[in-house]
Amino acid sequence: MHKLQFFLLFIFSSLYVLGQEPAFFTIGKDELRNTDIYSIFNDIETGILYTGTNDGVYRYDQGTFQKIPFVKNTLGTSFFDIRKSPITGKLFCSNLNGQIFTIESDSIKLFFDDKTKTGRYFKYFFQGDQIIAMSDYKISFLDDSGKSTAPSLNNATGIWSNYVQFDQQDIFFNDSKKSAMLILKDGKIKPLYEQQYQDNNDPIDINFLKLYTLGSNRIGVNSKWSLIFLDDTLKVNYKKELNERFYKIDEHTLVGMNAKNSARILKLIDGTIQETNKFYRDCFVSTMHKDERGIIYFGTFGEGIRVIPNLENKKIITTQTILKITASPTNEVYMLNAENEIYKISNEQLIKTSLTSRSKRGIYYYRNNFNSAPVFPIDNCPISAIASYNIKDFEPIDKNNFLTVEFGGIYLIDIKNQRLDLINRTVLKGSDRFTAVSFSKEDSMVYYSTNKGVFRGKIFTNEIKTYRFNDEKFAANSLIFANDQFICGTKRNGVMFFENDSMVSRLCETNGLHSDIVKKIAKIGNHLVILTKADLQVYDLVKKKFLMLSPTAGVFPTSVIDFVCSDDLLWLAEKNAIYSVNLNQLNQIPPLIKLNIVETKTNDRLLNIFSDTIFEFTENNLTVQFDYRDFLNRDQAKIYYQLEGLDTNWRAIPVTKNEIVYPYIKSGNYRLKMKLILDDVLLDSTEYRFIIKTPYWQKWWFYLLIIASILFVTWYIYRIRINYLIRKINIKHELDNSKLTAIRSQMNPHFIFNTLNSIQHLVLSGDKESSYSSINKFASLIRKTLDYSEIDTLSLAEEISLMEVYLSLEKLRFKENFNFTITPPEDTKIQIPTMLIQPFIENAIVHGLLHKSGNKKLNIKFELQTSLICTIEDNGIGYEAAKTIKKRQTGNHKSFSLDAIKRRFEILNDYYETELGYKYEQLKPQSDEDIMTRVTIRIPIGVGRQKNLS
16 A cells, blocks of 8 residues: 555656756846857957857957957858867857958957858868868868968859868768768868668668767768767667757767757767756757866857856756755755645655645754654644744754754654654743754753854753853854854854854854855864855865855855755755755866956056056056956956055955056056965966156256255345335435425425514514414424424324414415415324325415415315325416416426425335325416316325335
8 A cells, every 4th residue: 555655656746857957057148138149169268258149249258248349341240150270379250151250359350251152051160270161162271361272172063061070170061962971181072971871771861961979989960950870889768859959068978959949968878879868948059169178158049158067067957946955864855845845856856745844944854763754844743732833943862852943942852662752841941032953962952042142051951051242142043063163153243163162263254254144054074064145155164264166166156045964965955956066076177267457557548568667657547457257266266466565465356346446656666466366276466567757846856946946036035125125215215305305395495584574573563462373383383394204104183283384374474365274084083194285285375376466265175085185276376377487487497396296206106005196287267266276186095004114
């Protein structure tokens, strides 16, 4: 009955058997979307991957595909057969229109154009030092410059097609008219087969599309795109398919691709060709390329390029969503899916079991001593009476006991007498949310974690130890006890290692861990496997370093969602795939060791690092663009760089950054050193020496020039200042002289004589009061005139007071015929130059009023505007009549007072560095009583502030 159930279960489970696919990753999925790929070539020397498509040729550079421009006379945009000349190292490609091109770093150039080509076929080959161009009717022999080296071979009757070459020597092709296989050797065409062959007793037309060798056997592909065998020793153990294209991988392996969106591997095993795997049912595979490192590239239509580092690394692919996996020490592996169904891996296939789980977390392996399933979901066993549906962790103690963790506590489960029995004892229970558990057999300690911290204690005791980091509690998602160390995979602080309850080391983001949020840890051999929020990492506990996990090792760390360790294998689960890795035998493909400097610039000027080594002082920045073209290891490699002369320490950046920038570098000698480091191994290094010129203002001659200029300027300013002071002193001297002149004009002998005669007349007349008053006024005038001669400025009030004294004394001379008025402004405190207005008053009296008969009037008025305006008006004989009298009295004699006034104003303007001015006006009165002459004097406010000559 059990056998029948098992047989029916196997038959039912076979419906869930899914295929395997080689482990791969995709590049160019975005850049080459909706693009048909026809050819792929990876140039190991430069590290650049090229692909020919229906939209031109692309190169994979700096982590992305970039289209290469091609010449305008190209016929079409589709490019095929990208290959490298073994002689010149040049890269070539072709189209179906009889054109061959050379591929350079930034352009595609026409190499050969067969203008007579009219059929379906066109190929080119390298044979010796020649390039052979073959079309339907013509074979051309070319040198590396595209020139003919021998006469062309022509076929006027049939069609040549289906060309293939072995080891860059002999070229095989068909002749459709003769239905024969031909060979091109030493520039001559010879027949290879001209007879009918039979395959499985059926006659086959030798009209081959391809010809291969597997081992010592020759295999052909006929016109129906099916394999035929030219040797009787081969056996076939696979189903033939029509319309299949074949590519040879090695001496024992072919890859077949058909139009049904699938590919398969055919291997020669013990004289039999067998199909070992079929894959890529989800896309159309159009071409294949295997580079010198053994990496295989599959081109697709619209889905980019699928890269397979190792064809033997296979994944078990499923359309189901994988949640958890578990494994036994003997590699019995089980998987839990989103529907809580459990599958077992058998013969690299997934077989559904009868087990189910109500918890999306509860699948654990447990080796027991009775005939029940070696793996089970905890909540599916009889002990589920005490277990919740949220089992978080599982820890075996021995063959009869284990611990489980749920949100509310940790439970000890005992299995006896070949049945599951519940021991209803809670080891630790509380209100905290429990997350992980581990057990030390040496001291029977239970290590566990809750949302509030990590603790340890003995079973059935209240002894509890709390672990701390930086004096604070921390939480963990995963705990293990190994090699006398308690290891915590924490929720926020990385991985911690404890010995004797003290932390001895820690893995975190600062020393190589890709994320401090750790989901799961496990130990396999001398390795610690760590699943973080970022990806999966493996740490060597002996060498104290991380192993490099990349596609070259058959591992895709960022896609891993769960893992489990067995005795010798690390099993990894992705969302829809499961595969295993032997950590002791990682299949590492040798990395590319070349660091490529793409571009070096300063001030946007491209540099030649071999010749451009001296920069102007304005070119004080540097940008270096680099590229590590090994796309298998780009994510793991780093660039360490140091600008010697500026940096004291080495800096590190990922190679994916592709650029080093120094925005400002001062003048000096520098050496930029760069190292390419992968997995702590130095792959390549380079350096660039350059000099930034010293700016002219930092050179010795410039300092000397500056000092000389400063000395000259100082001397020049000193000379200007001395001359200025001398001029000011001279001006001051002239100003003093002008004041003396004004005083002399006021105290001239005529004025004094006339004033004393008037006073004498008053005395003789007996007018004691008037004579006394006049004597006091005359004394006051003399005293004030002498006092004011010692100062440069005085207030307007003092000037008006002096005017009143002077005019009152002049009135003595003119008796009652002379009247004057003085109209002061509101503010009389402003300062004005001494004796400035008085000479104008004297001129009005001497030259205007003195010669007039009758009443004599003099009006003086002051107004404050932006300047002080003084208006002096008299009704004398007038300015013109006065000039006539002066000419008659003395021929060439000039008025002493007017000359003095003019000169004094010039001196005052220089002295105060401002504009003082006066203006005479001749008026036209209607009678003798009207004003004849007006003089207007303008004095800027503030001009009275004395200049400091020091």
